[in-house]
Amino acid sequence: MKTLKMVLAVLLLTTAVVFAPGCKKTDNPDNGGDNNGDSYGDVFVTTYTPQDITETTVKCGGDVIVTQGLSLTELGVCLSTEVNPTVDDIHRYTTAWNEPFVCTVTGLEPETKYYVRAYALRGLKYYYGQEKSFTTLSAGGGGETPEAPTVPTGAIKGVFTINGNGDKVYFSQGNLQYQASKNIWRFAENQWDYVGTQDPHEGGPSGTVTGSDNADISPTYSGWIDLFGWGTSGYNHGAVSYWPWSTSTTSSEYYAYGSYEYNLCDQTGQADWGYNPISNGGNQENQWRTLTKDELEYVFDTRATAFDIRYVKAQVSNVNGVILFPDDWSNDICSLYNVNDGYADFSRNTFSASQWITLEDAGAVFLPAGGSRYGTSFYEVGNFGEYWSASCYDGAYYGHCAYGIFFQDSGLGQGYVDYLPRGGSVRLVCTAE
Structure with a gap:
């Protein structure tokens, strides 16, 4: 089912305010009202911050956002000094x-203090977005400005929708790294940082974190590593090779919770690095997690964004990789190709390191090509990026493999399958409220 992003942009200036005191509220279950969310299956309404x-x-x-080719009657905003404003209150x-809508x-x-919600009308049914609030200034100035969403520590502020239900996440500020000697994650x-290796076996570049080397992976190594076998969280969740420094090439030793049927997010969740x-x-424990196969594919292929911009292949600070753009990415921030x-x-x-600051401040995420490890x-x-998902492979090879993504020059694949012992990069996410 194809999902189309309908971004609305009409600027209404100095319009008269209409009050409707004493009117019956239209916010009820039969009329599409939902005080706790902005998703109604076929219509997804987002309220902008005042x-x-x-x-x-x-x-x-x-x-x-509408699906299945639906057509709407109108799009607007409603305001009230009471919670849950509806079209019976002040509205424009x-x-x-099907264009961006902004009004003064x-x-x-x-x-x-006022409360505001965006709304859409389809036939006789209203769909409301989530409620925002603001306080007008006092006659002498001052007043309350709207609070920006609190971005969790360690997260990039861009918001990404990960499924058709409208669930959203923040990505972590960089790839996951581990120091064995102190058991620290x-x-x-920087988003472009990867550890790399000086191993002459492949003769590849060393990475961008000095003094660290995946080639020295061991229980006592005092440097940082960032290429992990699947499910090597360090928690004894039932796998034989569950330590981050595991180098065994036997797939069955990496089974999440001891069985080829389980995903990282099953059972206790402790097989996931984000635990x-x-x-x-x-x-704190259990603040982060790894995206599933379906969620990764949604982010790359299905997600509706303001200008249908989801990702590009790129070089950031001379590092090859992929840039992911948040749902509200503006086409005016920078020029993009392919x-x-x-x-x-x-x-x-x-993009240079200084140019990247502008993109990161707007919520862009960069996945560097950190290579892969086998034993x-x-x-x-x-030159090659491989990132794990939380999903085991459910095909003919059963527990030998798990899903992820890969990319290289002239190639990128979601739903990529690799052997569990393969050391890949990990990029965690947390829930965006």
Whole structure:
């Protein structure tokens, strides 16, 4: 089922405010009202954070995603001094529902808290987005500005939808790394960082973290490693090879919870690397996780975004990899080439470290090509990226394999299958509220 992102953009300036006191609220289950969410199966409404708040005015708006080729009647916003505003309250709308919608509402009371929701109308049924609030300024200035969402420690602020239910996540600030001698997990300092190897077996480049080397993987190694066999979280969840430094090439030793049928997220969840406390990611157990096969494919192939921009192959700070763009990515931030094209070369999009700051501040995620490991041999470090999912392979090879993604020059694949002992990169996510 193809999902189309309908982004709405009409700017209504200095419109009169209409009050409807005493009217019956239309927010009820038969009318599409839902105070706790913005997803209704076929229609997904998003409320924008209020902007440009003054004593008597505010700029607000929203957008809508529809599926199955549905057509809407109107798109708008509604405001009230009470929670759960509906179209019976102050509201503005446009019939151009398939464009970005932003309006400036005037005539508000100073130093007053308002609640706002975007809405869409299909036939006689209303669909409401999640509620936002703001407080107008006092006559002498001041007032309350809307609170920006709190981004968890260790996360990039871009929000990514991962399934048709509208669930969203933040990506971690960098690839997962581990130091065996102190049993410490952390996220890479920069998104383009990878450990690499000096191993002459392949003659690949060393990575971008000095003093660290996947070739020295061992229980006592004091450097950092970042290529892990599947399910090597360090928790004794039932696998034989569950330590992050495991180099066994026997697939059955890596079974999650001791069985080829289980995914990392099954049972206790402890087979997932994200169950560990991450030192620069909140340092609490079970705050992070690995995306499943279906979620990865949704992020790359299905997700609806403002300008249908999901990913590009790129070089960031001279490192090859893939850039993922958040749901609200704007086409005006930078020029991009071969968008959503897995066959493109890395060199089609190049950004320096200083240029990358702008992209990262807008929520972009970079997956570096950190290579892969098999036992103590290494492959295509700097030219090949392999990232694990939490999903075991359910085909003919059963427990020998798990799903992930891979990319290289002129190639990218989701639903990629590899042997469990293969050392791959790990990029964790956490829930975006």
